[in-house]
Amino acid sequence: MxxxxxxxxxxxxxxxxxxxxxxxxxxxxxxxxxxxxxxxxxxxxxxxxxxxxxxxxxxxxxxxxxxxxxxxxxxxxxxxxxxxxxxxxxxxxxxxxxxxxxxxxxxxxxxxxxxxxxxxxxxxxxxxxxxxxxxxxxxxxxxxxxxxxxxxxxxxxxxxxxxxxxxxxxxxxxxxxxxxxxxxxxxxxxxxxxxxxxxxxxxxxxxxxxxxxxxxxxxxKHLNGICHTYVHKAADLNMAIEIVLNAKLRRVSICGATETLLIDRDWGDDKIRELLAALWKKGCALRVDQYINALIPQLPLATEEDWGTEYLDKILSVKTVNSVGEAVTHIRTYGSSHTDAIVTASAPAAEEFLNNVDSAVVMKNASTQFSDGGEFGMGAEIGISTGRLHARGPxxxxxxxxxxxxxxxxxxxxx
CATH class of the missing domain: 3.40.605.10 (Aldehyde Dehydrogenase; Chain A, domain 1)
Structure with a gap:
């Protein structure tokens, strides 16, 4: 029947x-x-x-x-x-x-x-x-x-x-x-x-x-959204906090929500602590790499599985990197080609990121939650295509x- x-x-x-x-x-x-x-x-x-x-x-x-x-x-x-x-x-x-x-x-x-x-x-x-x-x-x-x-x-x-x-x-x-x-x-x-x-x-x-x-x-294909926000060493602290909070927590259930936060170690330990404290205060559970765990021992270590997980919840994996290149490599390894963003005041760093991250949507100084057909001025979307043929993005x-x-x-x- x-x-x-x-x-x-x-x-x-x-x-x-x-x-x-x-x-x-x-x-x-x-x-x-x-x-x-x-x-x-x-x-x-x-x-x-x-x-x-x-x-x-x-x-x-x-x-x-x-x-x-x-x-x-x-x-x-x-x-x-x-x-x-x-x-x-x-x-x-x-x-x-x-x-x-x-x-x-x-x-x-x-x-x-x-x-x-x-x-x-x-x-x-x-x-x-x-x-x-x-x-x-x-x-x-x-x-x-x-x-x-x-x-x-x-x-x-x-x-x-x-x-x-x-x-x-x-x-x-x-x-x-x-x-x-x-x-x-x-x-x-x-x-x-x-x-x-x-x-x-x-x-x-x-x-x-x-x-x-x-x-x-x-x-x-509208594949899962393992989206990244990368805070570069030249990022403004206040801008980084605003963007990351929005990218992760505005609506945790959408595919454009950031699931992994990458941070330059050279950004500074105090700034890293302040950004993560802002997330913690909003009820976001953090799973971190060894560098951050040494800074803030009460935060649990991330597993290998965390880097490739779409949580769709108030959970964020956090990893430190030493360069734009290292951030790009991590995204290529674990991302789903959906949406990835950099926060920086450095134009060369932004261009390096935008040119080398081959996701359907790449962003500079904006929340990944803008990855949406309506926000792109398209009226609506039938999905976000993460494939390569015919259409990509909204x-x-x-x-x-x-x-x-x-x-x-x-x-x-x-x-």
Whole structure:
């Protein structure tokens, strides 16, 4: 039964992909505006379903995990704003990227087209339904969503409301579909749907990425965020404290949260103590290298495993280094190619770091928590791509497009 229904969902998405590619900008924008209104008109119902998901969590579930699932009035208002923001953006489809005429007289255009049917597999965050649905609709890509069992009730009502909006705008409601099963078997079936699904976007932990990687369907990886902030010896103390506190503690449950802090030993022991004290006072547990442990013996030593761990909690591993090069080497060894930042007043040091750290996002004097499609001015994101092909970093409207060549002739034949 599960296989039959999942296959039917995938077929439905493929069948409408061609008509959705030709949907008018007005239709797509109307659907997004209607969806925003649906959210605002049904806040109580959404929160009721969200409470069901929260109540179903096992006892002892970390607060950071609950934070990823929890919705309130402000969250829903933000989702509605996202829908309107995306509606207000230029349509990325049928955009002429370049054109030229060749000696044969042929006029050649490179024109944007949708990627095709998107399969988005994610855990926890119900707002992904809205972000992915809105971005895929505006870029004319049908989307099949598969949420985790933890957000099942919330995602169901969000997708139902979105479907109402699609119908009101005269669009096929199958442009956005949700897999109606909690069983892991549904994911296994999706991974075999290369006939119908064009691109997979997994958003979750390492185990999910490894599982999805077994599929023959092309994938935009949203790998775990082992992000680093490196405090260089030329860093201003106050700036370093503000940035590190924000990068780690603003929201510990997001993939752009800093998980490892690197500090130049030449920055000075007093400054190191002051920075770590600021983190400690905010309730952040620290796991440190031997140099810092000698300075502050009450702080526990980090293990080898800590350097490659995405905590998503108030835990931070801290290591001292002797140079920008050593910091870069550590990031290359343990990072996940997500987001890494340097704090420094030295322009040469900053450029060395930015040029040699090959992550999807590299930053100077800014919190890693800015690694977000909305903060980048893209309206929203379907994920942060940590791979190298097609798209890297926040995946927004433009990254959900490919292109084709349109060639116009006047009767030419090739000799």
């Amino acid at each position: 599960i296989e039959k229904i999942v296959t039917e969902i995938c077929k439905n998405a493929k069948e409408i992909s061609y008509s959705l590619a030709n949907a008018t900008t007005r239709q797509k924008n109307e659907a997004l505006y209607y969806a925003a209104q649906e959210l605002e008109d049904n806040v109580d119902e959404i929160l009721e379903e969200n409470d069901k998901d929260l109540d179903s969590l096992p006892k002892g579930t970390p607060k950071s995990y609950q934070d990823r699932l929890y919705l309130n009035d402000n969250n829903i208002a933000a989702m509605a704003d996202t829908l309107r923001d995306i509606a207000a953006r230029p349509d990325p489809i049928k955009k002429i990227l370049d054109y030229w005429k060749v000696p044969s007289g042929l006029l050649i255009e490179r024109v944007t087209t949708p990627l095709g049917v998107m399969g988005v597999i994610f855990e926890s965050r119900p707002n992904v339904c809205i972000d992915a649905g809105a971005l895929c609709l505006k870029s004319s890509n049908p989307v099949i969503l598969r949420c985790g069992s933890d957000s099942f009730h919330t995602c169901n009502i969000l997708v139902d409301l979105f479907k109402h909006a699609l119908r009101d705008a005269g669009l096929n409601h199958n442009a956005i579909q949700l897999i109606p099963f909690k069983e892991h078997e549904a994911v296994d079936i999706m991974l075999k749907m290369e006939k119908y699904i064009d691109v997979l976007v997994p958003r979750g932990g390492k185990r999910l990425i490894e599982k999805v990687s077994q599929s023959r369907i092309p994938m935009l 995946v927004g409207l433009e990254q959900l497009c490919t292109f084709k060549y349109v060639v116009r002739g006047t009767g030419q034949t090739r000799s």
